[in-house]
Amino acid sequence: MTSALPYGSWPTPITSELVVAAAVRLDDVRPDGRGGVVWGEGRAAEGGRIQLVRRDADGTVTDLLGDGANARTAVHEYGGGAWWLHDGVVFHVDWADQRLRRLEDGVTTVLTPEPAVPRGDRYADGDVAPDGSWLVCVRERHPRAGAPATEVVNEVVRLDARTPGEPEVLVSGPDFVAAPRLSPDGTRLAWVSWDHPSMPWDDTVLTVRDLASGAETVVAGGPGESVGEPAWQPDGGLHFLSDRTGWWNLYRWDGAEVSPVVVLDAEIGLPAWQLGGSRHATLPDGRVVFARSSQGFDVLAVRAPDGTVTDLDTGFTAIRAVRADGDGVLCVAGSPTAEPGVHRVGVGVDGTVTTLRSPRDLGLDPATIAVPEPMTFSSTDGAGTPRDAHALFYAPVGDGPTGELPPLLVVIHGGPTGAATPVLNLGLQYWTSRGFGVVDVDYGGSAGYGRAYREQLEGAWGVVDVADCLAAARALADAGRVDRQRLAIRGGSAGGFTTLAALARDDTPFSAGADHFGVADLEALAADTHKFESRYLDGLVGPYPEAREVYVERSPITHVERFATPLIVLQGEEDAIVPPNQSEMIVEALRSRGVPVAYLLFPGEQHGFRKAENIRRALDAELAFYARIFGFALPADEDIAPVPLSTA
Template sequence: MPDTSRSITLPYGSWPSPIGASDVAGGAPRLDGARFVGHPRDSGDAAYEVWWSESVPSESGRTAVFRRTPDGPEALLPPPWSVRSRVHEYGGGAWTATDEGVLLFVNAADQRIWRTVPGEEPAPLTPADGGMCFGDLTLETLPGGGARLWAVRETHGAGRTPARDIAVIPLDGSAADDAGRIVSAVAGSDFLAYPAPRGGRLAWIAWNHPDMPWDAAELRVGRIAADGTVLEHVTVAGGRTAAGPVSALQPEWTGDDELMFTADPTGRWNLHWVRFDGLAATDPESIQPGDADTGGPLWNLGTRWYTPLDDGRVVAVRTHGRDELALIDPTCGALSALETRLTSGVLVRDVRGSRVLLTGAGAQEPGGLWLLDVDARTLEALRGGVSALDPEWLPRAQAMSFPGPDGDVHAFAYPPTNPGVTGPENERPPYLVLVHGGPTAHSSGEPSLAVAFFTSRGIGVLDVNYGGSTGYGRAYRERLRGRWGIADVADVAAAARGLAAAGLADPDRIAIKGGSAGGWTVLCAVADTDVFAAGITRYGVADLRRLVEDTHDFEARYLDGLVGPLPQAEALYVSRTPLSRPETLRTPLLILQGAEDPVVPPSQAEALRDALAENGVTHAYLLFEGESHGFRRAETLVRAFEAELSFLGQVLGFDTPDVPPLPLD
């Protein structure tokens, strides 16, 4: 570590840093869900255990469930058990727990639902065959005692397109050898989410190809028969309406006859509610309209942006650029800010009384699991949320906007930050432009070791929320409609040029990095602009036609909206894909790919590698065995970050002595 008592001057990119790739790999925990488990003590002080799920990079990236103890986190499932759903490929809602401490989870290896009490061997609840996987696990407490388990079920047969329904799974294990004991409650839609049973009714969200859930999704409510089947149902809100498409999400019962949800009929996801008499519903009533989103892209099942408290108040995440938490009185729409340190990636995980479990990060707090006491106005970090690194090493995000061809482009800039080193006065720093995936994802300016890994070495980072990103309303995200590979490229190029024009970055040393959909923007940006000196793509889309042919059902029609429907738009698919015009690929590229990626298979990365080799362009291709879409293993993450730094140093012209040199072809 450099001597911080006095500053030394070194070339940007070559600053010594205490942050290694292994620190990034084992940094802020990758949290999935969290629950309160247990009953209030007789004294009424509502003492519960807190359980959560977390990826463990050092154990091949498996996801384990932990509970909090005075001695630290205790794993409730030993290896090789791993909690992960593959419904819609991205999963979500892969576990839940009873107040008695029974864990119900989807095992990643076989996609069966298992039941266990910590310390005992798990027992299966669903059969080993039948091609079924489950997600969005939801427990319903029955009025006469007992419970039943609801889930979104995806069944894969001989064809490419799986069938989906909402199912009821017996908790006594009788379906482990007899799939017929699983009750199909409701089907008839391409996709389903959020099973919410209460008072003899089931609420859920449904949508069909070619829509994605953020395009148009319906809130439906049906009457439940004694065996769990839905006898009849009505559409309450959302879908393809006369006024335009509406995305309804996250139904939550606030009473036996009162249902809350979030929807965007005005272009922002805001809270609404309806009331029922049988299946007759009132018109949806807006609770708290505003120029912020309580909602987002439903990539993972079970994602929640708000929660009703027992007394009727609502804790909601509201997003416009950054996240904020608010307390809403739905009876009058009154809103008051909940002043917390959390501003990025904030999601609601569970609630008991006035206490809420949240995941997210702050402007200076790494991601973690948090306990918010609404009445006491306290926020406690239960897992993560605190960096062992001196805050001086963490760059502060600077919200910036740049003029683009479609309007302002929003971004967060992280300048080079090292308490003991400065750059030469006559030198401007290299910058790495980050392009998030989705392309509906959103960056909120949170600190991370993944960013500090570069900024501590004198490489600035610019995280761009290009048109298509969520967090700024429907109009902003629909800038990309029909223009993927054009509008996003123009936006990231405009942001990079704006940064250089402001004197903050060396215009000749700006690189760009993205994963998945962000990898596609990287590829198009280096092919179609002269802004970027180097590109890094992680499991990135490289060929639109191959993506349509190879990808899974959830995204099989995604490109209808982003590019256009096939075969009518085939000429667009060909013209937009740089692999169709390989002569445009002249910029050095680093390609990082998982060998078992079902979303963007290795064939795309290898076609890109071959085109670069044919053109004689400097490149490197790393294929990681055992990795899927998104890297999870510690050894993979270490190798990837070290490779990225070495690649940038070689291409942009600075030394990287603390990482192994990456061989370039």
């Protein structure tokens, strides 16, 4: 496609309306034990609530939760593992009160008591005893409203699975617990734990307890080893993930010794930002199906009992929630040309893929979809030593006027221990279809490239990530693929911090920036964030207050005199992870210096926007901002409101 219109102003069917139309976020999928399948759908058109959907064996699809119900937990603030199943019975946490419920044949029973503090007891990541009479799960207890992170307690609790009652504490003491899993005979409990200042991708411990005697065995983990995703096997063995070789691979504990199951230079595991993740499953015949990531792309593979590993030709490049289902697996998966859907992959001779919940029918010509190109480029560390970094580059599909190059959006993922995801994302295609190039940067510290790459960000947040984002933009400009004079940078959360840090430089190459609920003051964040991340900065920056000078030096708010680049800031009013004061302080500081800045505060939104109307407004506002800065016209047929820029 060639257009006489300037890059950025191309007409496109991918409007903000299409981005949210019937949009869902698929959070998990599980077999229900009765021949059906249940998955979770985060529906933007319904305020972002998570509805549970059952698909019966005959193909009948039913919403399970009533109007307003929202299967979402606030444990760790990021949630995950808000629902689970046993023999057709659904157990789920509701967002409104965080209490645990049992849903059977349309009847809901609230199992956990009303806490003294509203939403003070939060539940997640459960498992049910073989006979269905009791269950275990994580409980996060907030003793009073606004309690500091030091007062929040995380425990594994046991409770009756049928009758309301007070939970019994089984595991307490560690700062964090996750993945409580019961053995097939219900006699042993496995769980993962870790303590401040570690994060779950740093140092964790896998423990097994005999529930009758109380005897405990540390199976794996400790300093320098991240373990997770324990899964009991029918013979009483325990599978789990460990990065002891530098990659999250699969191991087995037989009750005495640990032995490797799958060892590759690839990541089976993912950073445990949310609870309840699953990237491996064992079939009845002993084959193990797992997702592995290499150079940013996922592949589904199967390990035979003889140790042979075979990749399955599914076409999926982003895979989550791998669950055994008969002679196959269920998963949530997508590709560069297809949004995530719910699929069943038969692990037979042909590896047939059956789609249970299709992605949206967008009506788009596949030829108009920008697909990612893996990109490795040269960057440096904090001392100036050369090193390689990685990214996914999306070129606009088409050509603009002769002699013109496209503007570039440098996209920074959150975390910062996260990763770019090579799956169709209309929020990204919104830009490429208008003539923007987009580079999604997997800077040093990102997941998917092994532990050594993740550890490149230790003590170097605000240094290595910034260097890699600048290097990616300059590499593409040097290659003649983007316009050096129209480089923009955008990111959310940790990516918002990197955005601000990249702009707070005298040598910044960027002429526009978009900060989505980002961090402006590291010192304030260390004092005012939730328990899960309250010591995260110890590893990324340094222990506080001992390293206070580094916190101050790395904070964008400290260097507002270096800002000259126009900025748009978007923030959720109810964000407990990066509170609104972070956005407000940078906005006020820039306005006081006369730097053009736009600020949009979204009522009712937490960390990341879930409501359709807010997702639309955020996208369109950012486009209007770039149009004003880069000097191209907005499409007349989209009725996009301008964004006021203020300098005082």
